[in-house]
Amino acid sequence: MAQDDSAEWNTDDDLYFEIDNFQSSPKSSSPVVTSSDHMFATLVDMGFSDDVIARAIQENGPNAETSVIIDTISKYSMNCEPSSSKSKTIYHFLAMGFDEEKIIKAIHKHGEENMEEIANALLSSEADMKEEDNIDWSDSDDEMNDDEKDPDSFDSCNPLSSLVKMGFSELEVSLAIERCGDSVSIADLADFICAAQIAREFDEFHIEPEEQKPRQNIRKSQKEPRPSTNDQPLRLPNPMIGFGVPNESVFITHRSLPALARAPPYFYYENVALAPTGVWETISRHLYDVAPEFVDSKYICAAARKRGYVHNLPISNRYQIQPAPKLTIQEALPVTRKWWPTWDTRTxxxxxxxxxxxxQLTKRIRLALEAHTGEPSEATKRFVIEQCKKWNLVWVGKNKAAPLDGDEIESLLGFPRNHTRGGGITTTERLKSLGNSFQVDTVAYHLSVLKPLFPDGINVLSLFTGIGGGEVALHRLQIPMKTVVSVEISEVNRNILRDFWEQTNQRGVLIEFADVQDLTKDKIVELMKRFGGFDLVIGGSPCNNLAGGNRVSRSGLEGEQSSLFFEYCRILDVVRETTKEMRRS
DNA sequence: GCTATGATGAGGCACCTT
DNA sequence: AAGGTGCCTCATCATAGC
Known part of the structure; x- marks a missing residue:
């Protein structure tokens, strides 16, 4: 936890790059996935069609590495494989996500047998439609990423010239070196770049013409489903690592956003991953068709937290805040190590x-265990383990299981100690507020890309702020918050954020609203004019009617609380529109 | 008033066997 | 392919006890 709260706002990027290098150091020289099922799912998530993946796996064997499979798929699209029928050619490119009309046009122009030229024609057609991959919507000065522009930074790298001669761009090579480290062989670097290219290409190809039209028209004209479009039910990825997490070796460093999403401000929306069927499709549709990034925080800390994040942030050069959270219960909560029974295998x-x-429950557990001398019976173990999993209990003494206390939850979720303690909050309220919060390290990992973009600070509109997970993440990233306009219905939560603001000696302005309805269009415009607009709109709307634990009113996005998602959309729309107007004038 | 407690399952995925 | 099993899930409510 950053404790040097009195320090100057630090715009020095040394820490950033040091940490980035740390997190991106190679665990292996090329991406490895342990099981072919996981690899399959990963490739599907990258946008490849099932058929193409199956074919590539069949060709290389089930134990082939992911990079090999991706290479093979890449060859499918680039080789001039004569196809027996026209429909097969069309299908081939449809599976890659191209628009059918364009495919037909390209086939007519280049001839069915010239697959490479067809691919090139489709590629350049898509390239014309899209903007640069790194979102650069600033029309002037302050948001440029110098690393990507400074040719000097490449001079000392030996593999660079070799790889550039092989036809890779300097940017690609430098990114690969940054990700894999400079001790990795040129072949492995080339592999990495290929994988990134293919992932990017397939992703970009999935921009559909509909995405450029107003939202109301979306999907009406869709005839038949195509792979990886949001017409198909969203599948939760397995492993649930989104575009990559610090401790896994598979990374996706590029994606292409739908055209509508490529507009300021940055937005970041969060909710439970395991929502009722169709909810995430709706959320995505209302957030400019951006595909959700599903991440389980168990890959980042010692507690599971399966969440979906819809955002338009860049995804390359993410880094983890330090110190990185411990990954196992026993490391994260050392006090439990001594008492942890060998037959409780949870990590x-x-x-x-x-x-x-x-x-009463922990008492029952104690009594059940005390009935045995030495090793408990299998039935007792089963009962105890079941209860421990159900209630997230940890071992704090002999035969003594206990629920997590507030301090431990704060720590696991990445909050400063005592963040939610005192100030009139009751234990029940504290646990509820914490249970509804972000996992700070996860969110900070995603937000870390903002650090080099806003060295002078950031204006934040924080909706459904809760106990301020987003603000804590930005603070731990040492991204100065010039302005935070926060909306939070709970008074105790507003108090917590205000206390945090004062305790961390924030120099920016904090404005708190209780009711999201109070944030009318006029009010938003006024605030934006006063502070020069918002750079980030962040928030997770209420999950009450989406969460699996709700037996009473799990009614989906139309539920009483969860329908506030549409307030997030309303406000984001106003901010985007006002931003556009402010930039015009 | 407040707090602690126990009862209240469905939904959906992963994984396995058949 | 189909069916069964195991597992987990940002929760809500009424009520007893203080």
Whole structure:
């Protein structure tokens, strides 16, 4: 936790690059996925069609590395394989996500047998439609990423010239070296770049013409589903690592956003991953068709937290805040190590919820265990393990299981100690607020890309702020918050954010609203004119009607609380529109 | 008033066997 | 392919006890 709160706002990027190099150092020289099922799912998530993946796996064997499979798929699209029928050619490019009309046009122009030329024609057609991959919507000065522009930074790298001669761009090579380290062989670097290229290409190809039209017209004209479009039910990725997490070796460093999403401000929306069927499709559709990034925080800390994030942030050069969280329960909560029974094999906690076990339950567990001398019976073990998993209990003494306390939850979720303690909050309220919060390290990992973009600070509109997970993430990233306009219905939560603001000696302005309805269009415009607009709109709307634990009113996005998602959309729309107007004038 | 407690399953995925 | 099993899930409510 950053404790030097009195320090100057540090715009020195040394820390950033040091940490980035740390997190991106190669675990292996090329991406490896342990099981072919996982590899399959990963490739599907990258946008490849099932058929193409199956074919590539069949060709290379089930134990082939992901990079080899991607290479093979790449060859499918580039080789001049004569196809027996026209429809097969069309299907081939449809599977890659191209628009059918364009495919037909390209086939007519170049001839069915010239697959390479067809591919090139489709590629350049898509390239004309899209903007640069790195979102650069600034029309002037302050948001440029110098690393990507400074040719001097490449001079000392030996593999660079070799790889550039092989036809890769300097940017690609430098990114690969940054990700894999400079001790990796040129072949492995080339592999990495290829994988990134293919992932990027396939992703970009999935920009559909519909995405450029107004939202109301979306999807009406869609005839038949195509792979990886949001017409198909969203699949949760396995492993749930989004575009990559610090401790896994598979990274996707580029994606192409739908054209509508490529507009300031940056936005970041969060909710539970395991929402009822169709919810994430709706969320995505209302957020400019940006595909959700599903991440389980168990890959970043010691507790599971399966969440979907819809955002338009860049995804390359992410880094983790330090110190990185411990990955196992016993490391994260050392006090439990001594008492942890060997027959309790858990290393990760389940999702931290808003309710916790009663004293009566832990008493029953103690009595059940004390009935045995030495090793408990299998039935007792089963009972105890079941309860431990159900209630997320940890071992704090002999035969003594206990629910997590507030301090431990704060720590697991990446908050400063005592962040939610005191100030009139009751234990029940504290646990509820924490249970509804972000996992700070996860969110900070995603937000870390903002650090070099806003060296002078950032204006934030924080909706459904809760206990301020987003603000804590930005603070831990040492991204100065010039302005935070926060909306939070709970008074105790607003107090927590205000306390945090004062305790960390924030120099920016904090403005708090209670009711999201109070943030009218006029009010938003006024605030934006006063502070020069918002750079980031962040928030996770209420999950009450989406969460699996709700037996009473799991009614989806139309539910009483969860429908506030549409307020997020309303406000984001106003901010985007006002931003556009402010930039015009 | 407040707090702690226990009861209230469905939904959906992963994985396995058949 | 189909069916069964195991597992987990940012929760809500009524009520007893203080």
């Amino acid at each position: 990760k906690l389940n999702c931290i919820l808003t309710v916790h076990a009663s004293a």
